[in-house]
Amino acid sequence: MRSDNDIILSTDHLVKTYRGATSPAVDGVTLSVGKGSIFGLLGPNGAGKTTTISILCTLLQPSAGKATLLGHDVVRDAAAVRGKIGLVPQDIALYGSLTARENLYYFARMLRVPKSLIESRINESLQLVELTECADQRVSTFSGGMKRRCNLAVAILHHPEILFLDEPTVGIDTQSRNLILERLTELKQQGMTLVYTTHYMEEAQQICDDVVIIDGGRVIASGEPRQLVAEAGGCDNLEELFLVLTGKQLRDRTE
């Protein structure tokens, strides 16, 4: 059992309805994330994962409900929240014409890393994602996997208390994917809390302590992955459970 003191992030009936939309993208999501854990936010396309993460990262205002992060309300205390979180967005949010080191330096400044620490933090981040040797090459020359690793390096420069990762391994080679997953586990061991969205269920089963499965903006299952699989009966793994819960129909959608 987790005590309230262990909860670093919680949401209470979070709702987000986009302007002009007929149904909410997030519909009453309530969840809590324990300190130092890896929390998986799973769901098919259009389930509301990215919208939930965007609200928690202060990028979107909820239509209703509440989200608290390290005791700060994400709407009222957005500025305080921003200093404590890191985000690995779904896009490669880097400047392609700058080198990896130049990107890291710029974002370190924006993250208000003290000047005296910037150099060591950059080296540390580069080392973690194994890009030290390519640090002075332009990001535009990197492979997809290198760009994803660099995307992660930027988000951990300031040692955030919570790291949000929105599909950080999408579209990359197995080696880079494996390295990223290993590093995320290391970050967890160092005490960082990770909130993680992915389409790869085996990834979630491998590294997540807790998961919620959402569909149509609603939470349809939550708990430890192994426990969820066991309770479902007839499912051998999280992917099978996921398909049972969300169905096999395609979830293509247009914006």
Added chain:
Amino acid sequence: MLLLANIKKELLLLSRDRVSLLVLFVMPMVLVLILSLIQDDLFRATGGAATTALFVNLDEGELGHEFEKSLQDNGALELVKSLSGKEIDSAAARKSVFNGEYQFAIIVPAGFSATINQSAEDAVRGALRDEKVIPRSSRITVIFDPAVRGVYRSAVLNALQLGVVGLELSRKGAVFEKLLPEELQRNIEAQMGSYAPTDLADQLPRISFDWTNQSLISLDEELASPKKYATLPTSVQQNVPAWTLFGMFFIVIPLAGTLIRERQEGTLTRLMTMPVSNGSLLLGKVSAHLLICLIQFGLMIMVGRFILPLFGTPVLELGSDPLALLLVAVSAALAACGFGILVGVVARSYDQAAIFGSVSIVIAGALGGVMVPVYVMPRFMQKISVLSPLGWGLDAFLDIFVRDGRISSVLPQVAALWTFFLVCLAVALIVFRRWRQGY
């Protein structure tokens, strides 16, 4: 200072983009060079300098030469009589104008002197005898390039009319001088018969008509400047600041483009989750592009001072207050950058920003007197022209270059440019803040 880090990043990004650098620095210089040269020709055509025209004299007598001399003395026309060392005939002149090599050709017909002499004699004799005479007229043909503007055509026709009137007056005077004694003798003999003196013509005082060329009234040109003829406005003084402003305002497109690209690539989303202020992000972009604008300004002024004169234009005179010049340049650059930031936050795509940005600059340039001076616009358009930031900038530059303006005299335009910048920035910050708050 996060602002400095943002400025450094923007400059680094710009320095890595060679095509953008070319567009930002070389294109405005080419723009100023080409358009100033084109406008310089028009400026000359409207009174700034002599117009070149082909001159074909088919007359065998002396009047064709006299006409030619009077046009040259007038100074409004520079006559070309031969092409490639060969004297031109009327067919070659027509062909040259038709091909657009020259805009005008003047053809004096064969028998011009004989016709004019005879016509002058008929006209004067008719006047002395109080008879109604319609003298034969001779036609000087003027061939125009159809693309020549009305004002240019009028200037040439006026110069020719002046020459024709002078020539007619001098011929009529000469004939009058010759015929008056003859007619007096004839009249007296008619009334007195054999009592009339036979040497009357010799006893009459000689009448000279040289005085017809002497001016009784002169036009005194005076500039509305503190010191009479202190600084004459040249084509370069009009065109260089006008096209410099036009080029500087095109910073709107790359500036808006950086903001749109950051939105599309996700870097702006990432920045919005970081503890950095909206002002720091936007002012970083403004400051970096302000620096670019000022470098552009310096380069374009150098084009005016050192490169345009190589093509025969006057040297750009910069007035006597460099601080005022710098103040106006900074203010105009700020106005351009403010507009760029506004376009960047309002436009939804790069295409939107590029089309809206460039069309709005062309409209503001046209209204502000960049293409056509404000004073030749219709009254209604003149009233609207006061709304153009390019017009404020141009007015301030002309004040410094031509009217010996100082900081105090350009303050109203500077204040208008700063107000425009601050309003644009404030609206951009409001829109940006709403994005960041997730609306």
